[in-house]
Amino acid sequence: MNKHHLLLRGASYSTVSLYKRSGPPHHLHLPARPLFPSPGAGGTTTAAAVFNFFSPAHPRQHHSLTLSKPTRPHHRPLNPPTAKMSTSTTSAAAASPTDLIEQSKRLAAFQSVTAHLVPYPHYTRIGIGSGSTVVYVVEAISSLLPRDVLSTMTFYPTGAQSEELIEAAGLNLQYINKLAPGSLLDVCFDGADEVDPALNLIKGGGACLWQEKIVATSSKKFVCVADFRKISPALGTMWKKGIPIEVLPLAANRVLGELERMGSLSPKIRPGLPGKAGAIVTDNGMWIVDAPFKPLRVTGESDREKGEWQVDELADALIKIPGVAEIGLFYGRNGNEGQGGGAQKPVEAYFGMEDGSVKVLSA
Known part of the structure; x- marks a missing residue:
């Protein structure tokens, strides 16, 4: 075999x-x-x-x-x-x-x-x-x-x-x-x-x-x-919807601004439609922001000026944004x-x- x-x-x-x-x-x-x-x-x-x-x-x-x-x-x-x-x-x-x-x-x-x-x-x-x-x-x-x-x-x-x-x-x-x-x-x-x-x-x-x-x-x-x-x-090659980020609702707009400055390509608050008007609400009472980035580097270092990130470095930067509860990147150790x-x-x-x-x- x-x-x-x-x-x-x-x-x-x-x-x-x-x-x-x-x-x-x-x-x-x-x-x-x-x-x-x-x-x-x-x-x-x-x-x-x-x-x-x-x-x-x-x-x-x-x-x-x-x-x-x-x-x-x-x-x-x-x-x-x-x-x-x-x-x-x-x-x-x-x-x-x-x-x-x-x-x-x-x-x-x-x-x-x-x-x-x-x-x-x-x-x-x-x-x-x-x-x-x-x-x-x-x-x-x-x-x-x-x-x-x-x-x-x-x-x-x-x-x-x-x-x-x-x-x-x-x-x-x-x-x-x-x-x-x-x-x-x-x-x-x-x-x-x-x-x-x-x-x-x-x-x-x-x-x-x-x-x-x-x-x-x-x-x-x-x-x-x-x-x-x-x-x-x-990551970001096949999944085009962006990195899901769970955010505190009152901080959502600020998080969107931070993501754009980091090079995210048109991040958006995920809508609840067609089942619900307004943003989707998680089991934790949070909102989801979907943040597309250029395909993430598996190795090497990030080029932040170009909006090109290595996985671990982007994850570390995202989780530090005030108002972010958790991110949809699973990285680091196994x-x-x-x-x-x-x-x-x-x-x-x-x-x-x-x-x-x-x-x-x-x-």
């Missing part, structure tokens, strides 16, 4: 008992070769490998998957996604763009949960992020783990949406403010709006960025789950660089690809 392209194999589905086991965790019967490679097991890719995937040197002539129709978010699935093997990408190509995106999200979610939760039945505190991909993360958790293991786990949401998903799946719900001082979540699963080669993220398209950052930094490790559209050579919490970047990012494979970018 090409280590740069992780494909779900039909044989693995037929031999592994992930979905129907009922005994205690130590009775699990896994195949000699794991269904999904664990971190560091040779199944992950470097940043360069992910982006070389799109070059002519890596033609996409691989097996593809045809998935069953995704279940509705508010119904706990009875079975995991089923897969059929083919020797071409005909099935994927025949799917509508919307179906293809949803299938890719679901594949990435199942693989991330298999790698970062299924092998660790002793985990008891799990963070659940927000967004469309997280629907499939909760589905994967409910499908892949037996009820006796799930009953020992507590799930911490980042907002109203993930709270509803946890409750609908019959999982144990708790809130991050109830986490004891000095304690950490074992793992957090969340999506992203854009991911660069260094695993810096833009988050906040769904206006839950502050809670998402609190839960991520309260975890020993953060795992990002996304689809192929989120892979980017530099969970592998310290076990004391506080890391904003994921240890791994899982991308469901157009050809039915899953790409994994590791820190």
